[in-house]
Amino acid sequence: MAAAIREVAESGYEGASLTRIAARADVAKGLVWRYFTGKDDLMESAAKVTMETMRRQIVDGLDLDQPVPDIIRAALPLAASQILTHRDELIALNRIVHNLRRPDGAERVVADFYEETYLGQEELFRRGQAEGSLRDFDTRVMAVTYQGSIDIMLAYLESHPDVDPRGYASQLAEILLGGMRAGG
Numbered sequence: 001m002a003a004a005i006r007e008v009a010e011s012g013y014e015g016a017s018l019t020r021i022a023a024r025a026d027v028a029k030g031l032v033w034r035y036f037t038g039k040d041d042l043m044e045s046a047a048k049v050t051m052e053t054m055r056r057q058i059v060d061g062l063d064l065d066q067p068v069p070d071i072i073r074a075a076l077p078l079a080a081s082q083i084l085t086h087r088d089e090l091i092a093l094n095r096i097v098h099n100l101r102r103p104d105g106a107e108r109v110v111a112d113f114y115e116e117t118y119l120g121q122e123e124l125f126r127r128g129q130a131e132g133s134l135r136d137f138d139t140r141v142m143a144v145t146y147q148g149s150i151d152i153m154l155a156y157l158e159s160h161p162d163v164d165p166r167g168y169a170s171q172l173a174e175i176l177l178g179g180m181r182a183g184g
Contacts, residue, residue, distance in 0.1 A: 001046035008043070009088035013099035018042070040100055047096040048113065050089050054082060055117060068128030069181065073173045079150050080169035083157040090154055118143040128180070135182045146176060 003024035007016040018039055022029040036042040058078045062071055083090060101107060121143035128134030153172055157165050 004046040005092040008092040076169040076173040080165035
């Protein structure tokens with residue numbers, strides 16, 4: 001899966017080939033077919049594993065005992081810093097998400113791709129509501145909005161390398177918190 005991510009980052013989604021992916025992974029192409037039904041199956045699995053790894057790195061970098069607004073203030077800069085440390089993975093994820101389609105033409109991974117992320121964010125937002133630091137709002141709507149803001153931030157930072165990722169993320173955190181904070 002790591003070989004698939006590297007291949008997509010370098011060759012694009014359409015340009016990625018199972019032959020080159022197998023060669024990068026130093027395995028026979030037949031072995032790839034043994035575990036995956038084809039390129040799309042491999043790409044979806046690679047994207048999900050990569051996203052889970054990156055999500056885990058962010059969560060592991062947080063002090064979850066802090067008040068929720070402080071966690072949000074810390075999480076967004078950690079996410080933004082991934083543009084510096086995991087640029088290829090982010091490029092590949094973006095390409096996979098926007099190119100992997102269902103037979104009806106709908107994006108294949110979007111429906112369930114973020115579900116675990118949304119659930120974790122909803123739990124955090126409910127905790128903030130319970131502690132009184134966040135106002136009452138629909139936690140699913142906020143999770144989708146929050147994650148969408150992170151995705152757009154990362155895409156923007158990728159195409160604007162002159163922008164300070166941590167500064168951008170800090171400002172975004174304050175904007176989002178402005179809509180979430182109790183009494184705000």
